[in-house]
Amino acid sequence: MMMSRLIPAVLAVLVATGPLAAQEAVTTVGDGPTPFVVRSTTDIDIIQPALDAFADANPDLAVTYEQWGSIPLFEEAERACDGNAQAADAVWSSAAHLVVALVNRACARPYSSSLTNALPDTRRWRNEVWGLTQEPAVIIYNTDRISGDEVPLSRFALLDLMRQRPALLQGRIATYDIEDSGLGYLFAYADSLEATTFGSLLEGLARSDAIATCCSAEIIDGVSRGEYLIAYNVLGSYVTNAAPANVGIVLPEDYTLFLSRAYMIPRRAANPEAAERFLDFLLSDQGQAILAAAGLIQAGDPVDQGLIPSARRSIPLAPPLLVALDKSTEQQFFARWRDAFSQAPPP
Numbered sequence: 001m002m003m004s005r006l007i008p009a010v011l012a013v014l015v016a017t018g019p020l021a022a023q024e025a026v027t028t029v030g031d032g033p034t035p036f037v038v039r040s041t042t043d044i045d046i047i048q049p050a051l052d053a054f055a056d057a058n059p060d061l062a063v064t065y066e067q068w069g070s071i072p073l074f075e076e077a078e079r080a081c082d083g084n085a086q087a088a089d090a091v092w093s094s095a096a097h098l099v100v101a102l103v104n105r106a107c108a109r110p111y112s113s114s115l116t117n118a119l120p121d122t123r124r125w126r127n128e129v130w131g132l133t134q135e136p137a138v139i140i141y142n143t144d145r146i147s148g149d150e151v152p153l154s155r156f157a158l159l160d161l162m163r164q165r166p167a168l169l170q171g172r173i174a175t176y177d178i179e180d181s182g183l184g185y186l187f188a189y190a191d192s193l194e195a196t197t198f199g200s201l202l203e204g205l206a207r208s209d210a211i212a213t214c215c216s217a218e219i220i221d222g223v224s225r226g227e228y229l230i231a232y233n234v235l236g237s238y239v240t241n242a243a244p245a246n247v248g249i250v251l252p253e254d255y256t257l258f259l260s261r262a263y264m265i266p267r268r269a270a271n272p273e274a275a276e277r278f279l280d281f282l283l284s285d286q287g288q289a290i291l292a293a294a295g296l297i298q299a300g301d302p303v304d305q306g307l308i309p310s311a312r313r314s315i316p317l318a319p320p321l322l323v324a325l326d327k328s329t330e331q332q333f334f335a336r337w338r339d340a341f342s343q344a345p346p347p
Contacts, residue, residue, distance in 0.1 A: 025067045030055035032062050036274035039066045039073055040092040041183075042261065042296075043217075046241055050290045054281050061274055070095035070182030074102070080268060081107035087268035090275040092261055094235065095182025096131065097189075097321040099262035103128045104322055108264040111276050115283040122316040123260050131260025131317050132282050133296040136236040137187050139250040140220065140243065142229045152230070154254040155197045161230075162204040169208050174219050174228040177212040178337055183259075187233040189324040189333065190257050190315055197254075205232075206340040216242075223247050235259065240295030258314045261296070 027044050029051045040047070044067050055063050068076070070093055079085035081102065093099050102108060108128040116130055123131030139152055150165070152158035162169055176184025192198045211228065213219060216238035222228040224244040239249055263282070265275040281287045291297050315321075323329060 023066050023068055027051070027065050029063045029065065030059065030061050032058070032060040034060050034062065034271065034274065035064060036061045036090075036271050036278070037064045037066065037088045038090045038092065038275075038278065039068055039076070039088040040090075040261075041068060041070045041073060041094045042092065043067060043238075046237070046294050046296070049294065050282065050287060053286065053290060054278060057281065058274070058277060063278075070098060071180070074098040074182065077102055077107065077266065078105075080266060081105060083268070087266040087270065089269040089271045090263065090265055090278055092132070092263045093182070094135075094259060094261050095186055096259060096262040096315060096317055097186050097324050098182050099129055099264050100125065100317055100319070100321045101325050102266075103264060104319070107267055109267050109269065109272055111265060111272075111279065113276070113280055115280050119283070122314050122318070125317045125319075129262050129264045129317050130279065130283075132263050132279075133237070133259070133261045133291055134298055134314075135259050135261070135296060136251050136298055137233045137257040137259065138236040138239060139252060140223050140231045140234050140239055141248045141250070142223050142226055143246045143248045145226060145229050146248070151248065151250065153250055154252050155195060155201055156254060158230070158232070159197060159200055159204050162208050166208065169229060171209045171211065172227075172229040173205060173208050173210040174213055174222060174231040175205070175210060175233055176219075177214055179334060180214050183235060184233070185333075186259070186315065186321075186324065187257060188337070190313070191233070192333070194255055194257070194313060201232075202336070202340045210341065212337075212341050220247060233257075236298065237295040253311055255311045255313045258298075258312060260315070260317065262317055 025044050044065060051063055051065055055061060073093055074095065076085055077091050080087035091099065103126060110127045112127045116124060119130060139158065141151060150161060152161050178185040178188045216235055219231045219234055220239055220242050223231050224247050239247065263279055265272050269275055288297060
């Protein structure tokens with residue numbers, strides 16, 4: 001018999017020490033005799049259909065799915081790699097650069113199948129990390145307050161809007177806090193490599209007294225309520241799943257970053273065979289259809305998405321992502337970010 005139970009995040013605060021303190025929520029699906037533990041950044045309500053289908057197809061498993069923030073998940077996986085914490089059987093994170101770093105530290109087990117081998121090179125590395133989704137970084141806006149020619153269809157247009165309507169946007173633009181969000185840092189770092197506008201954009205956000213905050217759901221809700229009028233570099237899958245009718249979505253036409261959530265099987269996993277089964281399930285036609293229905297895959301023709309083909313930028317799962325984690329690079333990037341977001345708004 002299938003069973004599913006959700007343990008609210010508030011229970012985590014009852015545990016003073018140990019990994020549960022960093023979990024946001026936990027669900028268990030299936031009641032088979034063999035435990036299988038997945039730690040992931042994907043919200044439970046989004047991934048639940050995939051968990052249900054996988055458990056139905058694998059009645060021998062009791063699947064425990066733990067939802068984490070990207071940075072605590074990385075830190076716990078590092079501890080597990082060193083033998084200082086219990087390893088998960090699978091780790092799956094939107095902060096792809098952090099998973100690549102774990103693989104580079106020899107924290108992962110290799111695996112190969114016809115389905116993993118069919119992935120493009122940008123979505124697998126060393127047969128130890130695999131990108132299972134395709135999700136854009138988007139601009140969102142409150143359609144009640146921003147409309148017509150004012151909708152910023154590119155970073156250049158966003159810069160123009162900040163210059164032309166400073167009073168409207170003062171304190172009303174949001175983005176991820178890159179020191180608290182691994183995903184936010186990854187998007188900002190990728191922007192710094194791609195965009196000639198990055199420096200000007202950072203200065204514009206500073207002039208507008210933009211808000212650096214934590215989470216997709218809070219940002220989307222803030223835009224809908226009018227607390228923010230625009231939010232930059234929000235993960236599009238969360239907008240697709242959660243956005244009210246008055247939240248508009250823009251895939252920037254100068255370029256749009258596409259992220260693949262990175263999956264790995266930890267070297268110390270107690271049940272790596274189940275992790276291999278889950279990986280192949282998520283890459284199967286059935287798994288990909290479930291992920292697409294959840295908004296985690298936008299793999300259509302770029303023209304159909306409002307993009308010219310050259311505007312699509314996939315963030316590759318590859319060693320160059322490790323540069324983002326170089327301590328000197330990271331410290332300099334954070335210092336530049338803090339400087340921008342600590343500047344006083346103009347009179």
